[in-house]
Amino acid sequence: MLTGDLYRFQDLLAPAEADVVARVREFLATQVVPIANEHWSRASFPHDLIKGYADLGIAGTDQSNLLSGWLSLEMARADASMATFYGVHAGLAMGSIETCGSPSQKERWLPSMRSFDKIGAFALTEPTGGSDVAAGLRTTARRDGDRWILNGAKRWIGNGTFADLTVVWARDVDDNQVKGFVVEKGTPGFTATKIENKIALRIVQNADIVLEDCVVGDPNRLRGAATFKDTAKVLRATRSGVAWEAVGVMLAAYEIALNYAREREQFGRPIGKFQLVQDLLVRMLGNLTGSLGMVVRLAQLQDAGDFRDEHSALAKAYTTTRMREVVGWARELLAGNGIVLDYDIGRFVADAEALYSYEGTREINTMIVGRAVTGLSAFV
Structure with a gap:
């Protein structure tokens, strides 16, 4: 069980799905996490890892939205940049062809994209x-x-x-x-x-x-x-993926902060024994748990075929806002060590800013939800 999954949402995955998550998690932990800070610092892309992503065999497969979302979470928990790489390729690009392509176009492009021969x-x-x-x-x-x-x-x-x-x-x-x-x-x-x-x-x-x-x-x-309505069909689905990524970033930040609180000593004892440190950790866990519950329910609605724009818009706006708070609290807990890559959290703090903005800003997603609940459009 994940340290940050207090309510055991992962138990909702079918056994075969849990096996897929475990396999992807192992790949990310052994192949992505060790090189993330180096490539982030150099602003370089690890092209040698593409074959590893292909070997996972998860792009464009027939899978539940719950599994798909959980995989996005795991990828962002390892590194938000590599989660974005995968989301652009398998979500936005492949999703555009899957949603808007003809049968012959799907046959022409999707197989080579599933195998990562074409990015x-x-x-x-x-x-x-x-x-x-x-x-x-x-x-x-x-x-x-x-x-x-x-x-x-x-x-x-x-x-x-x-x-x-x-x-x-x-x-x-x-x-x-x-x-x-x-x-x-x-x-x-x-x-x-x-x-x-x-x-x-x-x-x-x-x-x-x-x-x-x-x-x-x-x-x-x-x-x-x-028309743009067809473009919006693609964005509706991928926006929910970003919400899952935000939860993955929160999970990573919480785990980093929790481990640090257990190991870092001040005044002769682990800082995790101090009340204010525990308060920060519980605030982080609350944001994480509430957001995870939201995206899990979102995936269930998708799998049930009862999924609307306002569902993904609210999830994206809410989770990315809570994510900003969590990474900030984690950085605060690590104090000066939080601003160097050696402790990882600095990378998540910076990357959270991009997730907060892309796939629709908080303001735009707010107006999508506002239009749905009032029946009145605030768009100009």
Whole structure:
């Protein structure tokens, strides 16, 4: 049982699912955790680990949302950057093709993505737009016979520097609707440049992408992506994944702080014996337990087919806010040792800032939930 799973939510997994989680947890503990700080410090990506992720055999498989969520938790518990790498590839990129692709398109791309022979990226956010992307998307697509000409720019594209397949969302100049296109690596007019000097998710290779008369054949246009409502279907599912990742970060921070409190001595005794330290730990555990209960119920609703936008929006807004508190309290407990990578928590503190922002800010997700509960839209 996980130290931070006080109410034993993991017991809700079927035995076979628990075995998958145990196998993934072992891989993360032995392969990812030992190298995370080094790569985070260098802002480099451990490409040699991709085969290990492939060997896990979990990408794009027929699994419950509870299992899928728990795997996201475990990945973020090891390292938020590598959880993001996996989430972009298996969630956003593969999810776009699974949700919006035709049967032949799924057959064309998904097998090589499941095996990690082809790595995916998802290009929606733009340099001048984030929260307003539904109405303010500036990247354009113009049909020219049996091909499309894409022009525009994208920013913060995870896996963007090395992805083999990038799902690009662009506005059709003819009908003003957002459509999806799979742009293959090496396509002329497609340029990806690594974003430098990040203070969060430094292992993730985020890219600025420029599309200059980028020609994409019509077979690469996702057949089921006709409006932004189709894009939103992908985001609804992946937003819940980010909520699980936030819980994973909380779990890691709590475990780091708990272990430190047991081992660190001041005034001749472990600091875990002091009341104020125990207060911090219990606050962390409360946030973690409440958030874990929320995402578990969210997964149950998904598995039951009773899943709406406001469910994932509330989970993302709530868990990432609680996550910020938890990593801050953990850093406080470690005092000066909390700001060096040697004790791990500093990496989680920094990475939490990115999780708090991406897949919809707290404010945007709040308005999604507010619209659902009042029947009144506050969007402008």
